[in-house]
Amino acid sequence: MGTMKPIPPRPLLPILPYRKPTPGRDYWVVDDVLPDPDGVRARFLAKTDWSQGYPYKPESWPGQRAMPGLSDEELAIVETRVREALGATRLWVGAAPDGQTLNHNCVQVVGIDECEPRPHTDSRTMCRYAAVLYLNPSVPDHCGTGFYRQRLGNGQRGGNTVSPPHANLVEALGTRFVAPDAFVEDVVVPHRYNRLLLYRANLIHSASGYWGRTLDTMRMAAVFFWMV
Numbered sequence: 001m002g003t004m005k006p007i008p009p010r011p012l013l014p015i016l017p018y019r020k021p022t023p024g025r026d027y028w029v030v031d032d033v034l035p036d037p038d039g040v041r042a043r044f045l046a047k048t049d050w051s052q053g054y055p056y057k058p059e060s061w062p063g064q065r066a067m068p069g070l071s072d073e074e075l076a077i078v079e080t081r082v083r084e085a086l087g088a089t090r091l092w093v094g095a096a097p098d099g100q101t102l103n104h105n106c107v108q109v110v111g112i113d114e115c116e117p118r119p120h121t122d123s124r125t126m127c128r129y130a131a132v133l134y135l136n137p138s139v140p141d142h143c144g145t146g147f148y149r150q151r152l153g154n155g156q157r158g159g160n161t162v163s164p165p166h167a168n169l170v171e172a173l174g175t176r177f178v179a180p181d182a183f184v185e186d187v188v189v190p191h192r193y194n195r196l197l198l199y200r201a202n203l204i205h206s207a208s209g210y211w212g213r214t215l216d217t218m219r220m221a222a223v224f225f226w227m228v
Helices: 037-045 072-086 169-173
Strands: 027-030 064-066 106-110 129-134 145-150 183-189 196-200 205-207 219-226
Touching: 027 072, 027 183, 072 129, 072 196, 072 219, 145 196
Parallel strands: none
Antiparallel strands: 027 196, 064 106, 106 219, 129 196, 129 219, 145 183, 145 205
16 A cells, blocks of 8 residues: 655645625626616627637637627616716726726626636726626626635635736736635625626636526626726
């Protein structure tokens, strides 16, 4: 009988600052945003020219997506509600010095077999706030959005916020390779049709689950990224 090799210790990662996700301060839930969500959904169900991501193409993003998502009129409705929630007079889409941008106003469709939760933060250099608009009336509650915090090697909880000088979670941790149980859900906002969830982009977050195996049953959502 051979000897078992010892399990290597989990690498020590920086402990991030913690900010309890609080409604009205760190995230905002706005229900019944669009006057005709069924029409928006029907428009995307009729699309045949989706761009494919993982696992169909060697992309980092999963499922299928289409850009632009909402029309100018629909986007104006969403942005009005966002400005009201934040007390902001202006929103704009940011870009990195090298010209790189985020996939603002993009509709994503991801099935249950195409991805799992992937805790991350969005780039602080390109956005301060992000939002997701749920566009499937039949997706279960648990396929909403989760805010996560670190789970340390001893089982204790760490932080959840990326702060300057770091732009994103990879920079803050110094690696993109972490243990599968390195994060734990802290606060989960349930999925609701035509619900807009707005949140601070430097909080660790992820879709909390995916659903469906056909276009009409998969988790469909529009995503947005703004500077303020």
